[in-house]
Amino acid sequence: MSEVSRARRAAFAILKTIEKSNGHSDDLLRSRQVEALSQPDRNLTTALVLGVLRWQIDLDQRIRPLLKHPNAKLDAEVLIALRLGAFQLLHMDRIPVHAAIDESVEISKTSGHRFASGMVNAVLRKVAAVRTKPKEESEQEDWQRAFPAWMAERWIANYGEEAAHAICRQGQSQPNITIRMVGGDVEAELAAQGVTLSPGQLLTSSHHVLAGDITETTAFREGRVRLQDEGSQLVAELAPHGGTILDCCAAPGGKTLILAERNSGASIVACESSPQRLAQLRERLSVLGDRVECRLADATSLEDDAAYDVALVDAPCSGTGTLGRNPEIRHRLRPEDLPRQAERQRAILRAALRAVRPGGHVIYSTCSLEPEENEQVVAAVLSEGTESSLVSLRSRVEELCSAGIFTSSGANSLLQCINRESILCLLPGTFESDGFFVAMIEKTG
Structure with missing residues (x-):
């Protein structure tokens, strides 16, 4: 029996909250439960939550045809387990196939849906087979497939295809961690605490964080640096x-x-x-x-x-x-x-x-x-x-x-x-x- 990692348990809990309520990923990923995780686990939790949400429409379109009854209504916990596994298989090359599948199966069991674990296992193994095919036979990267059709279509109508493609592409990308420096120049102070920065594109007081945990610095705790x-x-x-x-x-x-x-x-x-x-x-x-x-x-x-x-x-x-x-x-x-x-x-x-x-x-x-x-x-x-x-x-x-x-x-x-x-x-x-x-x-x- 595979044990579910802390990161995947946290990601599943957040995705379940979002699916069943009006919870916001940004707030939930800054909760005490997530903050208590190790840095690698926090990073994986964030990648899983945001990745599943960004690709959810496309993931569902890939999962549904693989079900015995494609139009069947799935319990939220089972659907989230399938999305988590499929996302890892299709978008996270460094995740071993067995880990993505086995832990998703275990999630379905521990969430009260043991009867569905065989189906989760079978569907994810079919998804995994796609990874082994040549690129031209599998996914052709199409950012617009990750958005509701009405949304992408109105951006094309309002801004043109090139701009709409850029909007969709950025919507699928992890945003920069951007800070505002207040008061004096604290860049050297941040560097001494392991934070590497690059200049902002618009404002002289704005910088992007390239490496390091800005929230652990003295300047951040004192309000001389803010995330914005x-x-x-x-x-x-x-x-x-x-x-x-x-x-x-x-x-x-x-x-x-x-x-x-x-x-x-x-x-x-x-x-x-x-x-x-x-x-x-x-x-x-x-x-x-x-x-x-x-x-x-x-x-x-x-x-x-x-x-x-x-x-x-x-x-x-x-x-x-x-x-x-x-x-x-x-x-x-x-x-x-x-x-x-x-x-x-x-x-x-x-x-x-x-x-x-x-x-x-x-x-x-x-x-x-x-x-x-x-x-x-x-x-x-x-x-x-x-x-x-x-x-x-x-x-x-x-x-x-x-x-x-x-x-x-x-x-x-x-x-x-x-x-x-x-x-x-x-x-x-x-x-x-x-x-x-x-x-x-x-x-x-």
């Missing part, structure tokens, strides 16, 4: 300076910290509608003391009229720009969800425009690639007679480059991503970052 995607940092950097600033949807707080960095004397209000997330936000922003007021508030019903110089709306969205980091989104999102999201996004943007004074600015951003949540939201709100207009982000990018915040190559590349409507559309694959949409709106009256 470069595109996420970019959104906050684009916000103009102001004496009073509103962060409408602030949790988890990374962008709020940048707003405080760049506006040292400003008064900042950070809103969050979830009590649990507000508590986490307060803890993270406690380093700023009384400079930031963390407020439990629904961003759609803000009552502070004309009170702020700047408002940041990093709106809740479908998250399709983050599919490499959050692969489960592709299995949950439906086309009909986008209009529902857009309705709330329009309400938040309207409230933010009410909250800024004439001459003030609103930065509206999402990590979505979908026009319904982006251009169409901005156009709809501006068409309502809000006495507001789009402001080109070109001058802001050039200003930040002159100030040494953007790298010159990054600024030049970003300028190519600003369209005729003055809006920035950062597609996955353009840079090694998540995808983001950013628009700047000035309140004119």
Whole structure:
């Protein structure tokens, strides 16, 4: 009898939680149970969870025809055991065939489905046979097969085949571990603790971690280094300076910290509608003391009229720009969800425009690639007679480059991503970052 490794047990538990609830892989992979694993086991757990989620659609399409009854409904535990085994066999060359098969069989037994273990064994042995065939007879790498057809088709329609292929490819890739350095140059300090870095593509304060565990360093524990995607940092950097600033949807707080960095004397209000997330936000922003007021508030019903110089709306969205980091989104999102999201996004943007004074600015951003949540939201709100207009982000990018915040190559590349409507559309694959949409709106009256 094969014993299931700690890494595979942890991966199975996480995948089961995601399958049966709205759990998020990013949060679950940072749980205490995973943190208690050895570094090699944590790495394998992460690779298994994210790999299965990224390739789940394709894995299911390969598994189903091998079943005696292809349309049969499988229990979640059995299906996850099959996906785990198939993923290892098809995508992890260093995993021995017997380990991938035997431990998946054992998972099906220990999860209460001993009767299905023979079927799991038979199906995975058929999958294993594919590995021995010449490449031209087996899998031809096709990134789009890992996404719902409706999703890939709309990216082709909206951005063209080449861009859609890049989006899909990045969605199947492990994102960089990206950090933001705060305060002085801590690169030498990190190097002494075994962390190797490379420069970011866009921001001078951003670096990618090539080797080492950044979370074990003194600088990370003290908050002088933070984990944050470069595109996420970019959104906050684009916000103009102001004496009073509103962060409408602030949790988890990374962008709020940048707003405080760049506006040292400003008064900042950070809103969050979830009590649990507000508590986490307060803890993270406690380093700023009384400079930031963390407020439990629904961003759609803000009552502070004309009170702020700047408002940041990093709106809740479908998250399709983050599919490499959050692969489960592709299995949950439906086309009909986008209009529902857009309705709330329009309400938040309207409230933010009410909250800024004439001459003030609103930065509206999402990590979505979908026009319904982006251009169409901005156009709809501006068409309502809000006495507001789009402001080109070109001058802001050039200003930040002159100030040494953007790298010159990054600024030049970003300028190519600003369209005729003055809006920035950062597609996955353009840079090694998540995808983001950013628009700047000035309140004119």
